Amino acid sequence: MSKLSYAIIGSGAVGGLYGAMLARAGHDVHFLCRSDYEHIRQHGWNIESHWGDFQLTDVNVYRSADDLPPCDVTILALKTVKNHLLSGLLPKPMGQSGVVLVLQNGLGVEASLSEHVGVERVFGGCCFLCSNKVGPGHIRHIDYGRIVFGPYSNSDARLDLAAKIGDELNAAGIEAQCSDDLNLVRWRKLMWNIPFNGLSVALDASTDKMIGDDNCVDLVRDIITEVHRAATACGATIDASWIEKTIDHTRSMVPYDSSMRLDFLAGREMELQAILANPIAAAKRAGVSMPKTEMLYQTLRFMQNRSNKEGSKK
Amino acid sequence: MSKLSYAIIGSGAVGGLYGAMLARAGHDVHFLCRSDYEHIRQHGWNIESHWGDFQLTDVNVYRSADDLPPCDVTILALKTVKNHLLSGLLPKPMGQSGVVLVLQNGLGVEASLSEHVGVERVFGGCCFLCSNKVGPGHIRHIDYGRIVFGPYSNSDARLDLAAKIGDELNAAGIEAQCSDDLNLVRWRKLMWNIPFNGLSVALDASTDKMIGDDNCVDLVRDIITEVHRAATACGATIDASWIEKTIDHTRSMVPYDSSMRLDFLAGREMELQAILANPIAAAKRAGVSMPKTEMLYQTLRFMQNRSNKEGSKK
Numbered sequence: 001m002s003k004l005s006y007a008i009i010g011s012g013a014v015g016g017l018y019g020a021m022l023a024r025a026g027h028d029v030h031f032l033c034r035s036d037y038e039h040i041r042q043h044g045w046n047i048e049s050h051w052g053d054f055q056l057t058d059v060n061v062y063r064s065a066d067d068l069p070p071c072d073v074t075i076l077a078l079k080t081v082k083n084h085l086l087s088g089l090l091p092k093p094m095g096q097s098g099v100v101l102v103l104q105n106g107l108g109v110e111a112s113l114s115e116h117v118g119v120e121r122v123f124g125g126c127c128f129l130c131s132n133k134v135g136p137g138h139i140r141h142i143d144y145g146r147i148v149f150g151p152y153s154n155s156d157a158r159l160d161l162a163a164k165i166g167d168e169l170n171a172a173g174i175e176a177q178c179s180d181d182l183n184l185v186r187w188r189k190l191m192w193n194i195p196f197n198g199l200s201v202a203l204d205a206s207t208d209k210m211i212g213d214d215n216c217v218d219l220v221r222d223i224i225t226e227v228h229r230a231a232t233a234c235g236a237t238i239d240a241s242w243i244e245k246t247i248d249h250t251r252s253m254v255p256y257d258s259s260m261r262l263d264f265l266a267g268r269e270m271e272l273q274a275i276l277a278n279p280i281a282a283a284k285r286a287g288v289s290m291p292k293t294e295m296l297y298q299t300l301r302f303m304q305n306r307s308n309k310e311g312s313k314k
Numbered sequence: 315m316s317k318l319s320y321a322i323i324g325s326g327a328v329g330g331l332y333g334a335m336l337a338r339a340g341h342d343v344h345f346l347c348r349s350d351y352e353h354i355r356q357h358g359w360n361i362e363s364h365w366g367d368f369q370l371t372d373v374n375v376y377r378s379a380d381d382l383p384p385c386d387v388t389i390l391a392l393k394t395v396k397n398h399l400l401s402g403l404l405p406k407p408m409g410q411s412g413v414v415l416v417l418q419n420g421l422g423v424e425a426s427l428s429e430h431v432g433v434e435r436v437f438g439g440c441c442f443l444c445s446n447k448v449g450p451g452h453i454r455h456i457d458y459g460r461i462v463f464g465p466y467s468n469s470d471a472r473l474d475l476a477a478k479i480g481d482e483l484n485a486a487g488i489e490a491q492c493s494d495d496l497n498l499v500r501w502r503k504l505m506w507n508i509p510f511n512g513l514s515v516a517l518d519a520s521t522d523k524m525i526g527d528d529n530c531v532d533l534v535r536d537i538i539t540e541v542h543r544a545a546t547a548c549g550a551t552i553d554a555s556w557i558e559k560t561i562d563h564t565r566s567m568v569p570y571d572s573s574m575r576l577d578f579l580a581g582r583e584m585e586l587q588a589i590l591a592n593p594i595a596a597a598k599r600a601g602v603s604m605p606k607t608e609m610l611y612q613t614l615r616f617m618q619n620r621s622n623k624e625g626s627k628k
């Protein structure tokens with residue numbers, strides 16, 4: 001069976017790392033890069049990873065999505081705040097028969113994409129990793145790295161393709177796990193992302209500061225409990241022990257600034273729609289209210305608006 | 315009928331202003347002062363007020379509560395965070411037959427005092443004013459000034475004494491209104507204090523910044539609605555139109571930093587117990603949950619703890 005080809009939309013800390021590892025393993029990989037295009041065309045990728053450092057030269061890099069060739073798998077690793085651009089980015093790499101693998105935070109992207117490209121062509125996954133882009137074409141991957149992913153629609157044919165992608169990722173050195181319950185995977189990640197991404201901005205605190213304060217831990221637990229209740233109502237049956245496990249796991253993490261906090265501190269748009277608004281709306285449709293999560297969203301919207309106003313004054 | 319005598323416990327922006335106005339009107343007024351004792355003993359009070367500026371010399375000022383004479387009315391205008399000191403502060407000025415008028419923020423102080431001095435000797439009230447202590451013995455009162463107060467226990471004798479106190483306050487130039495429903499007065503004030511004091515710290519924003527953002531107004535409305543529901547459950551029947559009126563009123567206010575925000579910015583203890591924890595607990599006893607108010611409290615506790623830690627490092 002021939003190796004799959006990959007397009008990488010969003011060549012940052014996630015897409016750059018995984019794409020470079022696939023290319024190193026001999027796959028045809030095509031990167032869409034905006035700001036780093038010229039640098040990567042000349043110098044390739046410089047990957048520092050706790051899985052092993054490497055350089056990758058002769059990279060297939062493109063400045064415009066229109067120049068991308070059709071690929072078997074298009075990995076979508078843009079921030080969700082850029083998703084209004086997708087209708088212009090996906091047609092060329094997805095071609096007639098390619099599929100898209102959404103490696104983005106939050107909820108709702110697969111559903112939205114399915115309406116445009118068809119449910120059978122959509123896969124999604126969650127990444128558990130600490131990785132940053134530290135310079136042009138330069139990724140520093142310091143911890144974890146696992147992808148848990150699966151088809152948005154669970155037909156046998158889709159599960160077969162997911163298994164093939166999973167085998168290729170693992171063969172390329174990426175810890176990948178295939179799941180037949182993407183909804184559950186997404187909600188379990190939200191049990192961390194909603195409290196810890198959200199409160200890290202609302203409280204201006206890294207994980208260790210949050211976990212070190214009893215009032216904050218109470219609040220984190222209340223929010224995780226809301227997310228857990230919403231997950232159940234939305235068909236994702238997660239054992240209640242994961243509420244406490246999520247807190248304990250964070251207690252043993254190294255002090256960490258969430259991606260949302262890094263975005264906010266850098267004056268970038270936060271992924272509020274995907275990580276907060278969509279789950280709140282899904283829960284509401286399922287008859288469950290999430291008052292503290294909603295307050296977190298209202299708080300972050302206020303902070304984002306203020307940040308935008310201050311940014312526009314500069 | 316002879317004029318009542320007054321003791322002032324907490325000679326700051328509230329106690330200093332009202333006490334000085336009562337003394338100017340010829341009442342026997344006795345001030346307990348800590349930090350400003352020496353200054354006031356020598357120079358008296360310097361009152362700047364939109365009701366009229368004045369100086370007051372030959373002030374009866376005391377450094378220790380043990381030196382205060384028994385007075386008819388002891389006005390309690392300390393911050394509630396100092397209330398653990400009350401058992402040492404009240405016995406001398408209240409004497410055998412004096413009463414206490416609690417002009418503090420929040421909920422629960424009258425109930426707690428009643429257990430110690432007897433329900434018949436407790437009055438309470440809310441102050442609606444913009445006033446600051448800007449230097450030793452120097453008060454700047456820039457807007458409003460009304461006191462709404464009443465007996466904690468509604469016997470006829472207590473209502474008669476409240477009416478007499480009200481007449482004296484008004485005769486001294488203070489806008490005072492007597493109420494036979496102190497519980498309602500307190501909860502209506504909480505409809506402003508909880509959202510606007512609390513969020514001004516949690517969001518680091520003055521009233522105009524909050525009221526200028528739609529997400530924040532939604533959050534303010536949600537919290538006021540929780541307070542209104544709690545008030546109803548606690549026996550304070552407030553017309554629902556006050557939810558929107560409270561927002562509209564704030565919209566037309568001058569940009570204002572709440573007392574809680576000023577306390578926080580100055581590194582002082584915030585009145586979280588009286589303004590947030592006690593109302594949440596009262597609502598809970600009445601079977602009503604206040605999730606967003608509770609989250610606000612959890613957030614502010616986290617911020618207070620962090621501030622205390624940072625303060626102790628200096």
